[in-house]
Amino acid sequence: MVKFEQVTKKYGKHQVVKGLNLSVKKGELVTLIGPSGCGKTTTLKMVNRLIEPTSGRIFVNGRDIMEQDPVQLRRSIGYVIQQIGLFPNMTIMQNITVVCKLQGWTREQCMHRAEELLRLVGMDPKLYLDRYPTELSGGQQQRIGVLRALAANPELILMDEPFGALDPITREQLQSELKKLQEQLQKTIIFVTHDMDEALKLADRIVLMKDGRIIQAAEPDEMLRHPADEFVTSFIGKDRLLRSPDEVFVEEVMHTNPVTIESYRGLAEALERMRKRRVDSLMVVDNKGVLAGIITIRVVQSNLTTGGPVSNYLSPPPAAVTVGQTVRQAVHLMAEQGAGYLPVVDEKNRLQGLMTRASLVDILTDVLWPDIKENGEPTAAAGKEEDR
């Protein structure tokens, strides 16, 4: 659908895009992502010739764009910008169908198309057709912005950080709507963003750019599993990377602030800490931080009148995992012991943290298998709450 061949853009001596090669398949949603100044927007704007390449060739539908009339080319490509850019002097209906009008549609055809599109995103045509952009919220305005790009039924749509100026909640809504529209209408979309979450959510393929070059172009899953280099890793963010349970260590996922009590403290203090942190047992550590055992609320309550330090009432510590062990090992241990939690200790048996079922759920959803998040989020979240 779109093909870049050795495309370069120079401003004076400064090369913004350097020998870019990329081809976008029909029906594919490709996100261009990268730090500011990486050339992603320039790359996008070269497709509809708002910026003309210095060298190289760009093909849309097999035709070299430099051999086409720029005005006709642009009318055949949808365009959505970050600042929304609805024309304040036109009604919503006029805004949506502005390209249709340029192409000579009749008023009836335009009206019909505008109604059809508004219904597509669940906006009542009667309510909105004759309004003006300033009467709409930012989110509604950008919905119209997207509809405007769809109106003349282009096969290709360019989006330049379309949701960047919206508040997070509206942004997520519009992302979901776009995803749905895309699945329904099978448009080819090139989407510029600097937000990795957005790219991961929307893209069929992510193209990560830096200094005018493509660093990696891959499906989201592939990019998370096999980032091409350090830059990709850091740009994606370590905690988003997909890793197997053998690669994640317990210290990365444990709670670092478990509820503990020093062995010389009294029972009343133990009870107070349990109450404060709402737990039914405490890890008992000695003055070197070494895990000595645990004390449960039942023991504390039945001996409260007797008194004395907690060290007199210790239960032996549960099985612990050591720093440097993997999550897989922890899961095995947890299953073996039937334990709800595991203390994490260092090689000198000093308490470092606590692995709970909740922290396992966290890594299941965040690190290991992010796909779960999409479909199984409610159950996972509910389980997490209970466990805590």
Next chain:
Amino acid sequence: MQVLQKSLDYIAENPAQFIGTIQEHLFLVLVPVAMAIVVAVPLGILATRYHWLEKIAVSITNIVQTIPSLAMLAIMIIVGLGLGNKPAMTALFFYSLLPILRNTLIGIKNVDSFLKEAATGMGMTNLQLLLMVELPLALSVIMAGIRTATVICIGTATLAVYIGAGGVGTYIVRGLQLMQNHLLLLGVVPAAVMALLADYLLGKIEYLLIPRGLRAENK
């Protein structure tokens, strides 16, 4: 009060002369303003397209504006336009150029650049961009320039009598020369009323030209 009575008596005695003078004054103003619109609006539009033209046009009109009114009228005689309405109207035409040109330029330049980019990116030609986006959004600013030009001209036109043109300035000069206050009033009051009325009417038109989506009550 006596003066006012004498003024009214004068009008009652010479109604045709009084109305004729006002008509002449309006003619003296409206023709040059209309011509200035015809010249300055397209020039202002062109100036937004060509940077060199912007510089030249704005500097020249700025210089013209600094010439004192009487001197300007005198210059018209010097350059050979003679006496009467012709040099007066030419001078007023030059005076009207700046406000209209400047407002056209500013009005169009102030249209948000992302709107222009969106318009171009969707496939508008330069002319469509101008007619569908830039002019509608700049119209109220251009109108404000026309309003300013008109008001300035109504005032300045009272001086045109010194180079032999008509208008209510004739009453002012006669009143001054004959030390007749009632004649003076016949010139001053209509000039002020015309200026206020023009400002009001053009303000109404300006409001009507603001795109509905941009009016304050919609925000």
